[in-house]
Amino acid sequence: MKGFTLWFTGLPCSGKSTLAKHVEEILLERGVPVEVLDGDEVRENLSKGLGYSKEDRDINIRRIGWVCKLLSRNGVVAIAAAIAPYQEIRDEVRRWHDRYVEVYLKASIESLKERDVKGMYKQALAGKIKNFTGISDPYEEPENPEVLLETDQETVEESVNKIIRTLELLEYIPTAETETEYSADEEEKIKTRLKDLGYI
Amino acid sequence: MKGFTLWFTGLPCSGKSTLAKHVEEILLERGVPVEVLDGDEVRENLSKGLGYSKEDRDINIRRIGWVCKLLSRNGVVAIAAAIAPYQEIRDEVRRWHDRYVEVYLKASIESLKERDVKGMYKQALAGKIKNFTGISDPYEEPENPEVLLETDQETVEESVNKIIRTLELLEYIPTAETETEYSADEEEKIKTRLKDLGYI
Numbered sequence: 001m002k003g004f005t006l007w008f009t010g011l012p013c014s015g016k017s018t019l020a021k022h023v024e025e026i027l028l029e030r031g032v033p034v035e036v037l038d039g040d041e042v043r044e045n046l047s048k049g050l051g052y053s054k055e056d057r058d059i060n061i062r063r064i065g066w067v068c069k070l071l072s073r074n075g076v077v078a079i080a081a082a083i084a085p086y087q088e089i090r091d092e093v094r095r096w097h098d099r100y101v102e103v104y105l106k107a108s109i110e111s112l113k114e115r116d117v118k119g120m121y122k123q124a125l126a127g128k129i130k131n132f133t134g135i136s137d138p139y140e141e142p143e144n145p146e147v148l149l150e151t152d153q154e155t156v157e158e159s160v161n162k163i164i165r166t167l168e169l170l171e172y173i174p175t176a177e178t179e180t181e182y183s184a185d186e187e188e189k190i191k192t193r194l195k196d197l198g199y200i
Numbered sequence: 201m202k203g204f205t206l207w208f209t210g211l212p213c214s215g216k217s218t219l220a221k222h223v224e225e226i227l228l229e230r231g232v233p234v235e236v237l238d239g240d241e242v243r244e245n246l247s248k249g250l251g252y253s254k255e256d257r258d259i260n261i262r263r264i265g266w267v268c269k270l271l272s273r274n275g276v277v278a279i280a281a282a283i284a285p286y287q288e289i290r291d292e293v294r295r296w297h298d299r300y301v302e303v304y305l306k307a308s309i310e311s312l313k314e315r316d317v318k319g320m321y322k323q324a325l326a327g328k329i330k331n332f333t334g335i336s337d338p339y340e341e342p343e344n345p346e347v348l349l350e351t352d353q354e355t356v357e358e359s360v361n362k363i364i365r366t367l368e369l370l371e372y373i374p375t376a377e378t379e380t381e382y383s384a385d386e387e388e389k390i391k392t393r394l395k396d397l398g399y400i
Binding site: 033035045046048049059062063066067070071074075076 | 233235245246248249259262263266267270271274275276
Protein backbone atom coordinates (compact mmCIF):
# COMPACT_ATOMS: atom_id res chain seq x y z
CA MET A 1 0.00 0.00 0.00
CA LYS A 2 1.08 3.56 -0.62
CA GLY A 3 1.30 5.65 2.50
CA PHE A 4 -0.07 9.10 3.11
CA THR A 5 -0.18 11.75 5.78
CA LEU A 6 -3.37 12.68 7.54
CA TRP A 7 -3.05 15.96 9.38
CA PHE A 8 -5.56 16.92 12.08
CA THR A 9 -5.47 20.66 12.57
CA GLY A 10 -7.69 22.69 14.86
CA LEU A 11 -7.87 24.67 18.08
CA PRO A 12 -6.98 23.16 21.46
CA CYS A 13 -9.65 20.70 22.67
CA SER A 14 -11.22 20.45 19.22
CA GLY A 15 -10.79 16.65 19.32
CA LYS A 16 -7.58 16.06 17.37
CA SER A 17 -6.07 13.38 19.61
CA THR A 18 -9.38 11.62 20.17
CA LEU A 19 -10.22 11.42 16.48
CA ALA A 20 -6.66 10.44 15.60
CA LYS A 21 -6.90 7.46 17.95
CA HIS A 22 -10.25 6.36 16.55
CA VAL A 23 -9.03 6.60 12.97
CA GLU A 24 -5.82 4.75 13.91
CA GLU A 25 -7.86 1.91 15.36
CA ILE A 26 -10.02 1.54 12.26
CA LEU A 27 -7.03 1.63 9.91
CA LEU A 28 -5.17 -0.97 11.98
CA GLU A 29 -8.25 -3.20 11.83
CA ARG A 30 -8.08 -2.92 8.05
CA GLY A 31 -4.44 -3.99 8.09
CA VAL A 32 -3.05 -0.56 7.31
CA PRO A 33 0.20 0.38 9.11
CA VAL A 34 -0.27 3.60 11.10
CA GLU A 35 1.76 5.89 13.32
CA VAL A 36 0.12 8.67 15.28
CA LEU A 37 2.29 11.70 15.94
CA ASP A 38 0.46 13.42 18.70
CA GLY A 39 1.31 16.99 19.62
CA ASP A 40 2.24 16.28 23.22
CA GLU A 41 4.28 13.16 22.50
CA VAL A 42 6.12 15.00 19.75
CA ARG A 43 6.91 17.94 22.00
CA GLU A 44 8.59 15.43 24.32
CA ASN A 45 10.46 13.40 21.69
CA LEU A 46 11.26 15.88 18.94
CA SER A 47 10.78 19.38 20.21
CA LYS A 48 11.71 19.64 23.87
CA GLY A 49 12.90 23.16 24.55
CA LEU A 50 10.76 24.77 21.87
CA GLY A 51 8.20 27.30 23.00
CA TYR A 52 5.05 28.72 21.47
CA SER A 53 6.32 31.68 19.50
CA LYS A 54 5.50 31.64 15.78
CA GLU A 55 9.07 30.63 15.03
CA ASP A 56 9.10 27.75 17.50
CA ARG A 57 5.67 26.55 16.43
CA ASP A 58 6.82 26.55 12.81
CA ILE A 59 9.92 24.51 13.67
CA ASN A 60 7.79 22.03 15.60
CA ILE A 61 5.34 21.58 12.72
CA ARG A 62 8.17 21.18 10.21
CA ARG A 63 9.73 18.46 12.36
CA ILE A 64 6.47 16.56 12.62
CA GLY A 65 5.97 17.06 8.89
CA TRP A 66 9.43 15.74 8.12
CA VAL A 67 8.83 12.56 10.12
CA CYS A 68 5.42 12.16 8.46
CA LYS A 69 7.13 12.43 5.10
CA LEU A 70 9.63 9.68 5.94
CA LEU A 71 6.90 7.39 7.22
CA SER A 72 4.34 8.02 4.49
CA ARG A 73 6.77 7.53 1.62
CA ASN A 74 7.48 4.10 3.08
CA GLY A 75 3.91 2.91 2.99
CA VAL A 76 2.84 4.02 6.45
CA VAL A 77 -0.16 6.20 7.23
CA ALA A 78 1.26 9.01 9.34
CA ILE A 79 -1.38 10.74 11.41
CA ALA A 80 -0.38 14.09 12.88
CA ALA A 81 -2.52 15.59 15.60
CA ALA A 82 -1.08 19.04 16.16
CA ILE A 83 -2.66 22.50 16.14
CA ALA A 84 -0.52 23.80 13.23
CA PRO A 85 -2.02 27.28 13.36
CA TYR A 86 -0.29 28.80 10.33
CA GLN A 87 -1.41 28.21 6.75
CA GLU A 88 2.01 28.82 5.26
CA ILE A 89 3.67 26.01 7.22
CA ARG A 90 0.77 23.64 6.67
CA ASP A 91 1.15 24.27 2.95
CA GLU A 92 4.91 23.80 3.11
CA VAL A 93 4.51 20.43 4.79
CA ARG A 94 1.86 19.46 2.26
CA ARG A 95 4.27 20.22 -0.59
CA TRP A 96 6.77 17.69 0.82
CA HIS A 97 4.18 14.97 0.31
CA ASP A 98 2.85 12.98 -2.55
CA ARG A 99 -0.37 12.12 -0.71
CA TYR A 100 -1.59 14.47 1.97
CA VAL A 101 -5.00 14.84 3.59
CA GLU A 102 -5.80 17.82 5.76
CA VAL A 103 -8.56 17.40 8.30
CA TYR A 104 -9.83 20.61 9.82
CA LEU A 105 -11.62 20.28 13.14
CA LYS A 106 -13.81 23.34 13.30
CA ALA A 107 -15.53 24.29 16.54
CA SER A 108 -16.64 27.49 18.23
CA ILE A 109 -14.58 28.87 21.08
CA GLU A 110 -17.72 28.69 23.21
CA SER A 111 -18.07 24.93 22.66
CA LEU A 112 -14.35 24.34 23.22
CA LYS A 113 -14.45 26.23 26.49
CA GLU A 114 -17.20 23.92 27.69
CA ARG A 115 -15.33 20.82 26.59
CA ASP A 116 -12.03 21.90 28.14
CA VAL A 117 -11.67 19.82 31.31
CA LYS A 118 -8.36 21.40 32.24
CA GLY A 119 -9.84 24.90 32.22
CA MET A 120 -7.17 26.20 29.84
CA TYR A 121 -9.58 28.35 27.84
CA LYS A 122 -10.86 29.99 31.00
CA GLN A 123 -7.31 30.80 32.07
CA ALA A 124 -6.36 32.04 28.62
CA LEU A 125 -9.47 34.24 28.45
CA ALA A 126 -8.50 35.63 31.86
CA GLY A 127 -5.11 36.54 30.38
CA LYS A 128 -3.25 33.92 32.39
CA ILE A 129 -1.88 31.87 29.46
CA LYS A 130 0.11 33.63 26.83
CA ASN A 131 0.27 32.30 23.27
CA PHE A 132 -2.86 30.22 23.68
CA THR A 133 -4.09 29.42 20.19
CA GLY A 134 -7.50 30.91 19.42
CA ILE A 135 -7.42 33.30 22.37
CA SER A 136 -4.06 35.00 22.71
CA ASP A 137 -2.37 33.50 19.64
CA PRO A 138 -3.57 33.28 16.03
CA TYR A 139 -5.20 30.33 14.31
CA GLU A 140 -5.49 30.63 10.55
CA GLU A 141 -8.39 28.52 9.35
CA PRO A 142 -7.48 26.04 6.60
CA GLU A 143 -8.64 27.25 3.22
CA ASN A 144 -9.15 23.95 1.43
CA PRO A 145 -9.05 21.02 3.82
CA GLU A 146 -9.85 17.64 2.32
CA VAL A 147 -12.05 16.94 5.33
CA LEU A 148 -14.07 19.54 7.21
CA LEU A 149 -15.35 18.41 10.59
CA GLU A 150 -17.63 20.49 12.73
CA THR A 151 -16.77 18.84 15.98
CA ASP A 152 -19.13 21.00 17.99
CA GLN A 153 -22.07 19.74 15.95
CA GLU A 154 -21.13 16.17 15.07
CA THR A 155 -20.68 13.05 17.14
CA VAL A 156 -17.25 11.45 17.22
CA GLU A 157 -18.66 8.62 15.14
CA GLU A 158 -19.91 11.01 12.47
CA SER A 159 -16.55 12.75 12.30
CA VAL A 160 -14.66 9.46 12.09
CA ASN A 161 -16.98 8.24 9.34
CA LYS A 162 -16.39 11.39 7.31
CA ILE A 163 -12.64 10.86 7.48
CA ILE A 164 -12.76 7.18 6.66
CA ARG A 165 -15.20 7.68 3.80
CA THR A 166 -13.00 10.41 2.35
CA LEU A 167 -9.98 8.11 2.46
CA GLU A 168 -12.01 5.38 0.77
CA LEU A 169 -13.22 7.71 -1.98
CA LEU A 170 -9.65 8.87 -2.55
CA GLU A 171 -8.74 5.18 -2.79
CA TYR A 172 -6.04 5.71 -0.20
CA ILE A 173 -7.42 2.86 1.92
CA PRO A 174 -9.36 -0.26 1.02
CA THR A 175 -13.13 0.04 1.31
CA ALA A 176 -14.65 -1.84 4.25
CA GLU A 177 -16.60 -4.99 3.53
CA THR A 178 -19.06 -4.37 6.33
CA GLU A 179 -22.00 -2.07 5.83
CA THR A 180 -21.19 1.62 5.97
CA GLU A 181 -22.88 4.11 8.22
CA TYR A 182 -22.88 7.14 5.98
CA SER A 183 -26.08 8.85 5.01
CA ALA A 184 -26.60 9.61 1.32
CA ASP A 185 -26.58 13.26 2.24
CA GLU A 186 -23.22 13.02 4.00
CA GLU A 187 -21.72 11.00 1.17
CA GLU A 188 -22.86 13.66 -1.29
CA LYS A 189 -21.17 16.40 0.75
CA ILE A 190 -17.90 14.50 0.90
CA LYS A 191 -17.96 13.86 -2.83
CA THR A 192 -18.69 17.50 -3.59
CA ARG A 193 -15.73 18.57 -1.46
CA LEU A 194 -13.38 16.14 -3.19
CA LYS A 195 -14.71 17.21 -6.60
CA ASP A 196 -14.16 20.88 -5.77
CA LEU A 197 -10.59 20.05 -4.79
CA GLY A 198 -10.06 18.26 -8.10
CA TYR A 199 -9.60 14.78 -6.65
CA ILE A 200 -12.53 12.98 -8.23
CA MET B 201 9.56 -7.74 5.98
CA LYS B 202 10.33 -6.74 9.54
CA GLY B 203 12.27 -3.53 9.82
CA PHE B 204 15.32 -2.83 11.89
CA THR B 205 17.68 -0.02 12.75
CA LEU B 206 21.27 0.01 11.62
CA TRP B 207 23.33 2.55 13.51
CA PHE B 208 26.70 3.68 12.20
CA THR B 209 28.73 5.12 15.04
CA GLY B 210 32.29 6.38 14.85
CA LEU B 211 34.52 9.42 14.87
CA PRO B 212 34.17 12.23 12.32
CA CYS B 213 35.42 11.18 8.86
CA SER B 214 35.37 7.49 9.78
CA GLY B 215 33.10 6.78 6.80
CA LYS B 216 29.62 6.70 8.30
CA SER B 217 27.80 8.61 5.54
CA THR B 218 29.68 6.88 2.75
CA LEU B 219 29.00 3.39 4.06
CA ALA B 220 25.40 4.26 4.86
CA LYS B 221 24.84 5.26 1.24
CA HIS B 222 26.45 2.09 -0.10
CA VAL B 223 24.41 -0.12 2.20
CA GLU B 224 21.24 1.82 1.33
CA GLU B 225 21.87 1.18 -2.36
CA ILE B 226 22.34 -2.55 -1.90
CA LEU B 227 19.25 -2.89 0.26
CA LEU B 228 17.13 -0.93 -2.21
CA GLU B 229 18.38 -3.24 -4.97
CA ARG B 230 17.12 -6.16 -2.91
CA GLY B 231 13.71 -4.52 -2.58
CA VAL B 232 14.12 -3.53 1.04
CA PRO B 233 12.63 -0.13 2.03
CA VAL B 234 15.33 2.09 3.54
CA GLU B 235 15.64 5.57 5.04
CA VAL B 236 19.03 7.04 5.82
CA LEU B 237 19.10 9.51 8.69
CA ASP B 238 22.36 11.25 8.17
CA GLY B 239 23.84 13.40 10.92
CA ASP B 240 23.93 16.61 8.92
CA GLU B 241 20.47 16.26 7.41
CA VAL B 242 19.05 15.46 10.82
CA ARG B 243 20.69 18.48 12.39
CA GLU B 244 18.83 20.56 9.80
CA ASN B 245 15.44 18.87 10.04
CA LEU B 246 15.19 17.70 13.63
CA SER B 247 17.79 19.42 15.71
CA LYS B 248 18.41 22.94 14.49
CA GLY B 249 19.52 25.04 17.42
CA LEU B 250 21.13 22.18 19.30
CA GLY B 251 24.84 22.44 19.96
CA TYR B 252 27.54 19.94 20.81
CA SER B 253 27.41 19.78 24.59
CA LYS B 254 26.80 16.33 26.05
CA GLU B 255 23.22 17.30 26.78
CA ASP B 256 22.53 18.55 23.26
CA ARG B 257 24.26 15.59 21.66
CA ASP B 258 22.14 13.23 23.76
CA ILE B 259 18.94 14.99 22.72
CA ASN B 260 20.00 14.81 19.08
CA ILE B 261 20.70 11.08 19.29
CA ARG B 262 17.44 10.40 21.10
CA ARG B 263 15.53 12.23 18.36
CA ILE B 264 17.21 10.26 15.62
CA GLY B 265 16.62 7.10 17.63
CA TRP B 266 12.94 7.90 18.07
CA VAL B 267 12.45 8.39 14.34
CA CYS B 268 14.38 5.16 13.66
CA LYS B 269 12.03 3.38 16.06
CA LEU B 270 8.93 4.64 14.24
CA LEU B 271 10.34 3.65 10.86
CA SER B 272 11.76 0.27 11.82
CA ARG B 273 8.65 -0.95 13.60
CA ASN B 274 6.80 -0.29 10.35
CA GLY B 275 8.97 -2.53 8.23
CA VAL B 276 11.53 0.04 7.13
CA VAL B 277 15.29 -0.30 7.54
CA ALA B 278 16.32 2.90 9.31
CA ILE B 279 19.99 3.68 8.85
CA ALA B 280 21.41 6.27 11.22
CA ALA B 281 24.78 7.79 10.42
CA ALA B 282 25.62 9.88 13.45
CA ILE B 283 28.63 9.97 15.76
CA ALA B 284 26.65 9.05 18.91
CA PRO B 285 29.68 9.30 21.18
CA TYR B 286 28.08 8.14 24.43
CA GLN B 287 27.47 4.50 25.29
CA GLU B 288 24.59 5.22 27.63
CA ILE B 289 22.48 6.93 24.97
CA ARG B 290 23.38 4.35 22.34
CA ASP B 291 22.15 1.67 24.75
CA GLU B 292 19.01 3.64 25.53
CA VAL B 293 18.14 3.91 21.85
CA ARG B 294 18.88 0.21 21.40
CA ARG B 295 16.41 -0.65 24.16
CA TRP B 296 13.62 1.11 22.25
CA HIS B 297 14.08 -1.36 19.44
CA ASP B 298 13.14 -4.90 18.70
CA ARG B 299 15.86 -5.30 16.07
CA TYR B 300 18.93 -3.12 16.31
CA VAL B 301 22.35 -3.48 14.71
CA GLU B 302 25.25 -1.34 15.85
CA VAL B 303 28.05 -0.82 13.38
CA TYR B 304 31.23 0.61 14.85
CA LEU B 305 33.58 2.29 12.41
CA LYS B 306 36.93 2.10 14.09
CA ALA B 307 39.87 4.10 12.77
CA SER B 308 42.95 5.76 14.19
CA ILE B 309 43.00 9.52 14.63
CA GLU B 310 46.09 9.57 12.41
CA SER B 311 44.24 7.94 9.51
CA LEU B 312 41.19 10.16 9.99
CA LYS B 313 43.32 13.27 9.93
CA GLU B 314 44.70 12.21 6.57
CA ARG B 315 41.26 11.46 5.20
CA ASP B 316 39.73 14.72 6.41
CA VAL B 317 39.43 16.92 3.32
CA LYS B 318 37.93 19.81 5.27
CA GLY B 319 40.91 19.98 7.62
CA MET B 320 38.70 19.77 10.71
CA TYR B 321 41.02 17.46 12.62
CA LYS B 322 43.91 19.81 12.02
CA GLN B 323 41.89 22.73 13.34
CA ALA B 324 40.65 20.73 16.32
CA LEU B 325 44.18 19.58 17.16
CA ALA B 326 45.25 23.23 16.98
CA GLY B 327 42.55 24.01 19.55
CA LYS B 328 40.40 25.92 17.08
CA ILE B 329 37.30 23.71 17.27
CA LYS B 330 35.74 23.07 20.64
CA ASN B 331 33.76 19.90 21.29
CA PHE B 332 35.31 18.06 18.37
CA THR B 333 34.71 14.36 18.99
CA GLY B 334 37.90 12.37 19.43
CA ILE B 335 40.05 15.44 19.99
CA SER B 336 38.40 17.91 22.31
CA ASP B 337 35.28 15.88 23.14
CA PRO B 338 34.88 12.28 24.28
CA TYR B 339 34.08 9.25 22.18
CA GLU B 340 33.21 6.12 24.11
CA GLU B 341 34.00 3.09 21.99
CA PRO B 342 31.10 0.65 21.59
CA GLU B 343 31.51 -2.38 23.79
CA ASN B 344 29.63 -4.96 21.79
CA PRO B 345 28.81 -3.75 18.30
CA GLU B 346 27.19 -6.28 16.00
CA VAL B 347 29.58 -5.16 13.28
CA LEU B 348 33.13 -3.98 13.81
CA LEU B 349 34.70 -2.20 10.88
CA GLU B 350 38.29 -1.10 10.78
CA THR B 351 37.84 1.56 8.18
CA ASP B 352 41.49 2.55 8.20
CA GLN B 353 42.49 -0.97 7.18
CA GLU B 354 39.61 -2.15 4.99
CA THR B 355 38.33 -1.05 1.62
CA VAL B 356 34.81 0.38 1.41
CA GLU B 357 33.79 -2.79 -0.37
CA GLU B 358 35.10 -5.00 2.44
CA SER B 359 33.29 -2.93 5.04
CA VAL B 360 30.04 -2.99 3.09
CA ASN B 361 30.32 -6.75 2.63
CA LYS B 362 30.79 -7.27 6.36
CA ILE B 363 27.63 -5.32 7.10
CA ILE B 364 25.55 -7.03 4.44
CA ARG B 365 26.78 -10.48 5.42
CA THR B 366 25.96 -9.79 9.06
CA LEU B 367 22.42 -8.75 8.12
CA GLU B 368 22.05 -11.90 6.03
CA LEU B 369 23.28 -14.16 8.83
CA LEU B 370 20.89 -12.45 11.24
CA GLU B 371 18.19 -13.17 8.63
CA TYR B 372 17.19 -9.51 8.73
CA ILE B 373 17.52 -9.24 4.95
CA PRO B 374 17.15 -11.81 2.19
CA THR B 375 20.37 -13.45 1.02
CA ALA B 376 21.57 -12.35 -2.40
CA GLU B 377 21.27 -14.79 -5.27
CA THR B 378 24.46 -13.58 -6.91
CA GLU B 379 27.80 -14.91 -5.79
CA THR B 380 29.12 -13.40 -2.58
CA GLU B 381 32.49 -11.76 -2.17
CA TYR B 382 33.27 -12.80 1.37
CA SER B 383 36.35 -14.80 2.16
CA ALA B 384 35.91 -17.86 4.37
CA ASP B 385 38.09 -16.15 6.89
CA GLU B 386 35.91 -13.04 6.98
CA GLU B 387 32.72 -15.09 7.20
CA GLU B 388 34.19 -16.97 10.15
CA LYS B 389 34.96 -13.74 11.97
CA ILE B 390 31.43 -12.41 11.43
CA LYS B 391 29.92 -15.66 12.67
CA THR B 392 32.13 -15.67 15.75
CA ARG B 393 31.04 -12.14 16.59
CA LEU B 394 27.37 -12.98 16.22
CA LYS B 395 27.82 -16.15 18.27
CA ASP B 396 29.56 -14.21 21.03
CA LEU B 397 26.65 -11.78 21.09
CA GLY B 398 24.21 -14.67 21.37
CA TYR B 399 22.53 -14.19 18.01
CA ILE B 400 23.38 -17.47 16.32
